[in-house]
Amino acid sequence: MIKVVLKSLSILEIVSANGRDPVRLSELAQQLGEKPSTVAGIVRTLTEAGYLQKDPVRGYHLGIMATTLTHSDLYKRNLLIAAKKHVADFARQNGLLLSLNVLRDNVRHTIMEVSDQGEVIMQTRANAAVMNSATGLVLLSHQPRHNQDEILEYYGLPRRFSGYEDFMHYLEEIKRTGYVEISRPVSRVAVGVPVWYDGQVVAGLGVFLTVEQRKQYDIKWVVGLLTDMSAKITRDMEQADKDEAATASS
Structure with missing residues (x-):
């Protein structure tokens, strides 16, 4: 053995x-x-x-479980299992690239990527670009103000903002609308939405669109698809907790 x-x-x-x-x-x-x-x-x-x-x-x-061996602080088992259950079909049916990210110690970590063919690729990659990514901004918008200040001090104010209040207003708007859309290098557009669990945002779910796809798809339709999938992930995580609790008490 x-x-x-x-x-x-x-x-x-x-x-x-x-x-x-x-x-x-x-x-x-x-x-x-x-x-x-x-x-x-x-x-x-x-x-x-x-x-x-x-x-x-x-x-x-x-696979999914391998990432939980050495990165249990980043990779919640139920989050990964719930996400993998839904993202592959979504990416394949819509021909879109997907990304699942979490925020730890001021750094955005990509924990899952899905190709437009539905291939799920597990990741253990840290990305410093919190301010310049859709999922990073979504995650940051739901942080307490003191955490936002700490991250802002760590990375510095993005050039496109005139000052502190301008940036904070931008984060508040992301939080209010429930999504963010930003332009990315190599002729792509990124859209991100939050993934909720137990009343808190635990991850950011993002999709990458080519310029042609962005012209073809209405942004509300894209956000609606992502929000629906995020809700499914949340539902499955909550159900997994209930099942585990029932098993433990039996």
């Missing part, structure tokens, strides 16, 4: 070290010096448990 656990950890380390590139079963077997059949059994178990995720084309990526 201990040997299997060690081999499982080695597999996760190999896949993690490969970054966004999937790792084939044959590559894992070669690096571990094990028979492909032995590695296949372990990989199947890890995949079923959510620690690995099969790539649509070839090989394996890290």
